[in-house]
Amino acid sequence: QQPVQSPQAVILREGEDAVINCSSSKALYSVHWYRQKHGEAPVFLMILLKGGEQKGHDKISASFNEKKQQSSLYLTASQLSYSGTYFCGTESGSGGGADGLTFGKGTHLIIQP
Amino acid sequence: DAGITQSPRHKVTETGTPVTLRCHQTENHRYMYWYRQDPGHGLRLIHYSYGVKDTDKGEVSDGYSVSRSKTEDFLLTLESATSSQTSVYFCAISSSGGAQDTQYFGPGTRLTVL
Numbered sequence A: 001q002q003p004v005q006s007p008q009a010v011i012l013r014e015g016e017d018a019v020i021n022c023s024s025s026k027a028l029y030s031v032h033w034y035r036q037k038h039g040e041a042p043v044f045l046m047i048l049l050k051g052g053e054q055k056g057h058d059k060i061s062a063s064f065n066e067k068k069q070q071s072s073l074y075l076t077a078s079q080l081s082y083s084g085t086y087f088c089g090t091e092s093g094s095g096g097g098a099d100g101l102t103f104g105k106g107t108h109l110i111i112q113p
Numbered sequence B: 001d002a003g004i005t006q007s008p009r010h011k012v013t014e015t016g017t018p019v020t021l022r023c024h025q026t027e028n029h030r031y032m033y034w035y036r037q038d039p040g041h042g043l044r045l046i047h048y049s050y051g052v053k054d055t056d057k058g059e060v061s062d063g064y065s066v067s068r069s070k071t072e073d074f075l076l077t078l079e080s081a082t083s084s085q086t087s088v089y090f091c092a093i094s095s096s097g098g099a100q101d102t103q104y105f106g107p108g109t110r111l112t113v114l
Helices: none
Strands: A004-006 A009-013 A018-023 A028-036 A043-049 A054-057 A060-065 A070-075 A084-092 A107-112 B004-007 B010-013 B019-025 B031-038 B042-051 B054-057 B064-070 B073-078 B087-094 B109-113
Touching (some): A018 A084, A028 A060, A084 B042, B004 B087, B019 B087, B042 B073, B054 B064
Antiparallel strands (some): A060 A070, B004 B019, B031 B087, B042 B054
């Protein structure tokens, strides 16, 4: 079942913060985050595994709450280059399978100067 | 950047004609995937492969077939294209296929079925 992302869209001023959520009704083993710019391929951001870890890369970080089957992506002090559509991809089960990811419908992020 | 190419990049075809899309990788990754992307639906898995001649169906496999005769190539075939198959098709690869393994996406193929 497709994970649910919220919000569907958000418009920010440069320097503001954003949070994007990804929720699933199924038990999750991992959550993958991607960013896609218009007309381009999705670009990998980070993976979070079962265990509630939090990861960060520059000013983008994410958390994974396995009890709530939810992951959140945090963008701090947003830059114009952060604009795009953000997708979460989830993998359920034991984590040993390789049958692809189930993606949410995406969150459109627009950063204005 | 992962070495993934897709061909053709753009194609316009007519309803009822067969179409084959090609994904080629230079990373020697074992796992390959075909997704389609449509507005309002995100990315949906069509078929995937876990080795040469080893393939399986994804969420939206009806109307599609795949083949993988070499590690580096994964072909997606629409036997008789329909307008509902107008979409952007992405190929992805991963080395081990595990939940902690990154999937890297190719540049995509935009297919229009008239």
